[in-house]
């Protein structure tokens with residue numbers, strides 16, 4: 044028996060008990076005649092005491108040889124601690140050690156295994172197994188487990204069945220590049236790893252499974268913008284015989300359940316907003332509604348004077364920054380520089396201070412009088428003391444830029460409170476999205492999304508105007524899930540592929556299996572997927588999903604611990620009938 048208790052378990056009620064504990068040596072304090080060691084396992088830390096008067100010489104000597112992170116087993120008696128530590132659950136007791144076995148020695152770890160470590164991100168990733176011993180990482184993994192278990196419990200109670208789907212499959216277009224795997228047995232052919240189990244879950248609906256879920260890895264080969272992982276986990280779901288309303292109901296229930304069980308927060312009905320409204324009011328399809336600063340469109344009140352920049356713009360739009368009238372010239376100049384950074388891309392920014400005394404002072408006083416500016420204040424809902432920031436230009440770009448400014452200012456003003464949770468359904472997404480570079484439309488969600496009833500005809504005349512029963516769940520400005528009602532008949536699916544630029548042959552070779560299945564009694568169906576990593580990070584009140592993944596990859600898609608990806612040897616290449624063509 045390695046242990047009778049864990050290192051987090053013993054209390055003063057256990058005094059005089061004989062116990063056996065196993066764990067890692069957190070630290071040793073050697074006073075010569077007395078040695079204290081902290082013994083750590085997943086459950087906590089227990090103080091050990093070795094005392095010359097009561098511990099044998101042999102054990103004393105062994106205790107002196109202990110180093111950090113040695114794995115040991117001890118036997119001893121629980122005694123009352125003379126100087127108690129109220130900050131530790133086991134702080135009232137210590138173990139007077141009578142026997143010690145060193146189960147394994149350890150090299151000195153390259154960083155301290157403490158809550159506040161001296162190790163930087165890179166070294167901690169290389170030795171992630173040591174990092175996992177630290178409370179912050181360990182607790183995040185335990186937290187993730189709790190969320191995952193609650194998801195399984197909730198969905199299972201609602202009659203969902205968890206079904207595994209294969210990883211070695213064929214392209215599932217979700218808007219990223221595929222990771223591919225060469226097939227040894229099928230010369231020259233490749234599997235693609237699923238970007239999501241999309242087609243399989245639809246086939247499960249054709250198979251009559253009715254309510255499916257899976258907590259599943261998905262793989263997307265995309266440039267790793269901030270806080271993305273090439274493999275990530277989804278809570279993937281699909282239901283048959285449902286309308287959008289049924290799906291929103293179930294998954295609003297799941298989210299509410301998680302907020303209640305995990306955070307102890309009860310939230311009423313989630314607000315809903317159309318995609319068009321979200322874009323107009325927040326310049327963003329995943330608005331953070333924990334704070335206001337809604338957009339006010341100013342075309343009507345700013346395009347009647349001689350200010351050419353505004354007159355020539357498709358959109359003039361502003362936000363009111365609470366308390367911003369007090370900003371100094373320097374602070375405002377810094378904001379202007381901020382919006383002009385290439386990442387934001389604005390050409391400039393017009394501002395108007397709405398002073399506490401009700402007067403206005405703007406950067407365009409030459410063109411606009413107080414009366415004009417008071418109309419700007421009305422449109423942006425500005426109060427005395429606010430700063431009105433105005434951008435102008437092409438509609439979509441300007442909205443995106445102002446949205447970036449809104450988020451940045453909210454962050455600076457402390458309006459993005461991580462303990463507040465503001466879910467929102469964004470609904471009625473466009474079916475298609477124009478790719479500005481190629482001039483082609485592609486599916487905004489994915490090619491299996493159904494147009495709203497009666498809108499199929501519009502595909503020819505005005506493709507950009509077609510709306511879909513597609514929805515996203517947004518939490519605190521993050522998209523945590525999205526889905527749609529699917530196409531479930533062959534003809535519509537074929538039409539959709541045609542509009543997305545697939546030839547009939549291409550559609551058949553890539554998705555023939557799905558269109559075939561639709562001919563054998565496919566029920567109406569729909570679903571969604573939640574990003575588990577992000578959901579867990581948000582519920583955990585943290586920013587980066589990496590912190591909630593046991594073995595994450597870095598920004599270049601590398602696992603620096605196992606050093607992957609890696610070259611394979613010639614024999615393996617040959618077996619796979621592959622030749623590399625790389626410039627060295």
Ligand code: ASP
Pocket residue numbers: 217238239240241280489525526527570571572
């Ligand atoms: N497959 C979709 C995704 O990964 C989710 C869905 O439509 O159910 O985003």
